[in-house]
Amino acid sequence: MMNPLSDLIETEFLPFVKTPLRYSGAEKNTIVKDHTGKTSIVLIYPDKYEIGMSYKGFHILYHILNKRDDIVCERAFIPEKDACDLLRQKKIPLFSLETRTPLSDFDFVGLTLPYELCFTNILEILELSGIPVWSKDRKGNKPLILGGGINAINPEPVADFFDMFLIGDGEEKLLDLIDNYKANSQKAKTRKALLKKMAEMESVYVPSLLNEKTHIVKAVAELKPENYTDSPIVPIMEITQDRMSVEIMRGCNRGCRFCQAGFYYRPLRERSIKDLVKQSSKMITGSGWREISLLSLSTSDYTNIEPLLENLYESCSKKGVKLSFPSMRAESFTQEIAVMASLGRKTTFTFAPEAGSERMRMIINKPIDISSIIEVMSIILKLGWKNIKLYYMIGLPFETNEDIIEMAEMINDIGRYSNSYGRIRINVSISPFNPKPHTPFQWAEQISLSLFKERIGILLSRLRNPNIHMSWRDPEVSILEAIFSRGDRDLSKVIYSAYKQGALFDAWNETFNFELWMKVFKEEGIDTTKYLSEKSIEEALPWDFIDIGVKKEFLISEWKKARNESLTPYCLKTCSKCGIERKFKCKELLAEKVKPSGMKQIMEKHSEPEVHNASPTPRADVRYRVKFKRLTSSRFISQRNLSAYIERELFIHDIPIAYSRGYHPLPIISFSHPLSFGFTSDCEFADMGFKDDYSGSIEQDMRKIFSNVMEFVSVKKLTGKFTPLMNFIDYNEYLVVIPDDAAEYFTEM
């Protein structure tokens, strides 16, 4: 099923790029289908593989689409700069990971828009695929370039590059869209006729048709269990979020006025404990990962958080699977959550007060006080956490220098409190505020570079605690983000021109070039103040034609309340009739309240910090030496990646590997001398230690473990005094085949 391009990729591309595993397709649980007779779609995340593979939405859509027999869904990412250059040099079009099919051969190229600074990456992806970047230049009925994701709620800056956008949750609408395509792609005589048919769908926006219908962001009412996979794709290389992600709810009931996700994902929809526990348990055996991240905008707000933790403790924690909580609110944080989080890796505990003064927290509608933060600190520091991260923003609407002085006092208070716990690291991370479409702050001004720097100076000069370490986001990046965030169609020519002049990977500090962007704005005659200054509520906004369900009048009233420093109660307390109630009964979308029953025992067992002076498992009682061959498909897997892979497979198959002792126990696996990178092999060895309760068939088990990535050859029990692997191998013998046409090169040498 591999494309004819595959050989070229294998010989001319993979051996010469920095991280071949990004492009080789060496992963667990990928779905490979024959394309014949199917509608094909390639989902693309416009950033590096390790970032894109950590994005949950991608996995949901991949799973839903591939469940249908008549659809084939594959993935691609923007290659790193070195790989982009090599693809051009070797004239290899950008290809999908599953079957190495050129992107231009798919019916749909589906691009997620996760943030504004990926726009030039999108143009690079199209160019590398040989697809005209301007939608007006494309011919025929395929591929259709489809955009989606949170930034599609103001698609105007990139509207000229896309054939269509699907607005809102993609789970069900994407299938409808593909059905619409199937019904019309043969009948439609022209691309325009086909796009017209697609535009008849409520949530589809076709920019080239310039129709002014309102595009409704339709959230799915229910987070159905069948839309989540039990067998997520597991990369063999490390990715940013190297763990299972389980979405426990979507949306947020708080109403922070700066938060685009909070408004975009309304209403709040919660999944049941039963579904979550079932999915988590299955994912453990489907992936081999030993950490579950409970995903949501505010995990501690989940209605049944304690009963959920109690259930996950039984089904996952007892098997050694850790829980992590990426997003927490101080107001709903409890001792129970802290204890459960402490059973995992105690890396960094993160909270986001966002604003430093009480007045500002009223303005942003996030009324937490310092005492609740201190209370949270006391819980987690007692449990042995050493790293705390606090997020703040500077440049929020109506902010003054006085508010920054109060922010410094708040941080100093937190620092002072931490002193009694010894050396605690408090990382304070500051971001410039960006006004976002479809939020009450969409009319606000973007803070200027000079004012941001002045306020950072005020803050820095007042911080007085050795535990506090401050960092801030580059305000120039933020300026560009703000321009695109509230941009219009005039910006497409700027994006194109900046891309042509070398702008790429703008979200990465090392490649971001602010001067280049400012030069291009000038060249294209665009005055950026139009996008950065405060807007009047009477002014028509470029994204007004998109209706996310929240009424504009509600956003206006929230904007006015912010000016008056007045709070809006959060949804669970009082419904403020934001507009969502026209389609949803919000209360009915929450999980039914359940009482926790076994939390007391868990708390009694774990309320003291764990003493890590010994591994819970013994040293290896029995050791085996495994001989294996490295195949073409696995020649780029490092020993570190192979070791992690084997560990996951052993866990999946419940084979009791032994662990080293100490703070960070590691599985007892060692390898013979590493071969040169990129070589296949006829003979390599790994020594593995097992606990004495291992009673399986070692040969069968090793065949299972190794068979997906390597070729298992044999296994031998090590008894008595055995030679360690490093001494067992004297040398490696390499066979290098020099092609005939390279003879000339060697003669010259």
Ligand code: SF4
């Ligand atoms: S309708 Fe009421 S409960 Fe529902 S999201 Fe809007 S404010 Fe919240």
